[in-house]
Amino acid sequence: MSDKYKATWISHSSLNDFLTCPRLYYYRHVYKDPRTGNKITLMEPPLALGGLIHDIVEALSYVPTEERLNVPIIKQFEQEWKKVSGKKGGFKNKKQEDEYFERGKRMLQRILDNPGPLLKKAVKIPEELPQYWLSQEDEIILCGKVDWLEYVKEDDSVHIIDFKTSKREESENSLQLPIYHLLVTNTQKRKVSGASYWYLDFEDKPKQMPLPNLKEAEKKVYAEAKRIKLARQIERFKCPNGEFCQYCYPMEQIAKGKGELVGQSQYRQDIYILDSKENFSAKFSDTQSSEKQSDQTPF
Numbered sequence: 377m378s379d380k381y382k383a384t385w386i387s388h389s390s391l392n393d394f395l396t397c398p399r400l401y402y403y404r405h406v407y408k409d410p411r412t413g414n415k416i417t418l419m420e421p422p423l424a425l426g427g428l429i430h431d432i433v434e435a436l437s438y439v440p441t442e443e444r445l446n447v448p449i450i451k452q453f454e455q456e457w458k459k460v461s462g463k464k465g466g467f468k469n470k471k472q473e474d475e476y477f478e479r480g481k482r483m484l485q486r487i488l489d490n491p492g493p494l495l496k497k498a499v500k501i502p503e504e505l506p507q508y509w510l511s512q513e514d515e516i517i518l519c520g521k522v523d524w525l526e527y528v529k530e531d532d533s534v535h536i537i538d539f540k541t542s543k544r545e546e547s548e549n550s551l552q553l554p555i556y557h558l559l560v561t562n563t564q565k566r567k568v569s570g571a572s573y574w575y576l577d578f579e580d581k582p583k584q585m586p587l588p589n590l591k592e593a594e595k596k597v598y599a600e601a602k603r604i605k606l607a608r609q610i611e612r613f614k615c616p617n618g619e620f621c622q623y624c625y626p627m628e629q630i631a632k633g634k635g636e637l638v639g640q641s642q643y644r645q646d647i648y649i650l651d652s653k654e655n656f657s658a659k660f661s662d663t664q665s666s667e668k669q670s671d672q673t674p675f
Contacts, residue, residue, distance in 0.1 A: 378509065378515050379515070382515060384515060384516050385507075386510065386516060386518050386600075386601045387555075388551065388555045389520075390604070391551060391597070391600055392551070392552075394603070394604050397624050398612075399614065399624035400624040400627060403630075403631060404627065414644050416627070416645060416648060417641060417646070417648070418626050418635070418648055418649070419460075419464070419466040419647050419648065421473075421476050422541070422542065424464075424466060424467075425460075425476045425479065425480050425541060426541040426542070428456055429483055429541050429576065430523065430539060430541070432449050432456070433487070433539050438500070441496065441497050444494045444495075450485065450488075457480075463636070463638050463649055464639055479577070483541060483576035483577060486576055490580045492582065493535075493537055493582065497527040497529075499525040499534050499564065501522070501563050501564050505519055505520075505521065506520060506560075507563070508562040508563055510594075514602060516601045516602070519559075520559055522538070522556050525560065525564075528569050531569060533569035534560060534568055534569065535568075535569055536557070536568060536572070537572050538552065538556065540573050540577070551600070553571050553588050557587065557588050557590060557593055558590065571587050634651070635648030636649050
């Protein structure tokens, strides 16, 4: 019998981190602060905003369909914002915080103005963290949370909806939908009939995407999962981007004690920020990494 505690757990966020930079994967999913015994994460404004929006939207899926539009989600957002205000959200100043605050309210107003999927029944996967054995032989578990499963009455199926809070569209090569298709198919009984991204920052309705082929999805995800397992076994997480990699360099600074501890996540990760005076981002030619993390659930 395979042991879940000895297995390699793979999620979209952890796999994406590994593909982006194996060293980033190491710092976010393997490394533990010797002082606390906890994993570490870097808080940045896009991550703070994305996490808060996703929490509010997820809570709506538990509300009866006919009552969802009565939930004061913008007021909830304003109250919950205290959890990420100031340093806790990685904001450099009040002006930056206000910009993200207003942006979040606009996203939620877009949902209220175009409720679409919210007016239909939603299916909930019973497990708090949906998971299944991608390979018992290799002891690999695929896990992750899906934002929304819309129930399609016509054929008793489900439609995957992922709420996006970033300013950029998901890459065509992203393994997010393949992973979600595999997860939903293997953790609940209904077939998956479609999948969409809802870009809350600039789209009034979900954008339907081609549904990935299950066999091809499993092949791709399994291949990358085995690479991660091997890296963990031989403890090799080499950065391919040089000394000042925009992805792993900030995490390395935290590991060296240059970060400021501002809280702890629901996954018992120590949450850090980096001193804005150091201006670490100035070392990078591209700041895309912070936006890429905004819609990821940390595992």
